[in-house]
């Protein structure tokens with residue numbers, strides 16, 4: 001018998017259809033208590049649907065949803081111990097900030113005074129002590145979203161749900177608010193399911209990331225796993241930047257893999273189960289350029305250079321196609337039109353299927 005701990009979330013073969021639209025194909029999920037797990041993926045892949053199914057705001061067409069060991073598949077939202085933070089904050093404009101935070105508690109019939117005390121503690125936690133008597137309209141967007149986080153957290157949910165909570169904030173604030181959310185989640189050891197389409201945001205806040213594509217899971221793992229061991233071209237491209245270079249697998253065994261890359265044969269130290277055509281993944285900062293080196297295995301010509309202060313980004317036209325290269329900013333950047341030798345370290349290369 002599987003163990004279902006308090007605060008864990010499990011989906012077993014969950015299907016969600018809206019009429020003829022399949023929003024979730026057949027989802028199996030296991031989220032451990034106290035972890036922040038992000039659902040990441042392009043628009044329309046089923047992230048919000050998954051979150052609303054956990055909240056009980058949608059009902060599953062098929063399958064089972066289990067929260068903290070309890071089968072909640074047919075339990076209405078009111079009785080689920082979850083609270084949700086929305087992209088739009090959804091604060092009541094005519095209530096004070098403290099009343100907004102206290103609202104859910106008073107609905108649960110906590111006496112007003114006690115609820116207001118808890119609201120004040122919640123505001124303190126999100127760094128808004130003393131803002132309780134203001135109206136939401138008197139706060140900035142970032143502050144309003146922190147009020148929404150406080151309102152969700154004071155309910156002491158078994159699971160905290162956040163749907164694109166930073167989308168309405170500008171870039172600088174986004175980082176500040178996401179750090180606050182992560183800090184509170186870790187302090188309170190809350191289970192949190194966080195939805196975003198922004199891979200950097202997902203990498204920054206998550207214990208684990210579930211990448212979704214076309215209504216199913218494409219890959220899941222820690223941010224490190226996904227970046228270092230993408231299992232498809234989609235993941236390699238979606239999590240960070242990648243060069244995806246067509247190649248042929250010549251042979252593979254315990255000792256390593258021989259691949260044909262352009263007119264060169266290269267050897268990769270790891271074995272692969274792939275055969276025939278494949279793509280070699282190489283991160284832009286692992287490719288290096290040597291000016292005017294015509295003896296290198298691969299040669300090319302710089303077609304674009306962008307100085308970004310801490311790094312320089314190059315586009316290089318080569319026999320292998322266009323390559324994206326990131327180099328540390330140096331005193332002598334390579335200029336556009338210059339020919340270069342290209343080093344492609346095979347120990348940093350990973351092979352993924354064609355699509």
Ligand code: ADP
Nearest residue numbers: 018021022023042043044045046047048049050
């Ligand atoms: P995401 O949050 O990843 O952008 P959603 O979960 O909102 O994606 O949507 C997944 C799919 O389900 C999309 O194709 C969307 O158009 C469809 N969908 C979502 N909600 C509804 C609904 N209420 N009625 C019909 N189709 C819906």
Ligand code: MG
Nearest residue numbers: 044047048049
């Ligand atoms: Mg959505």
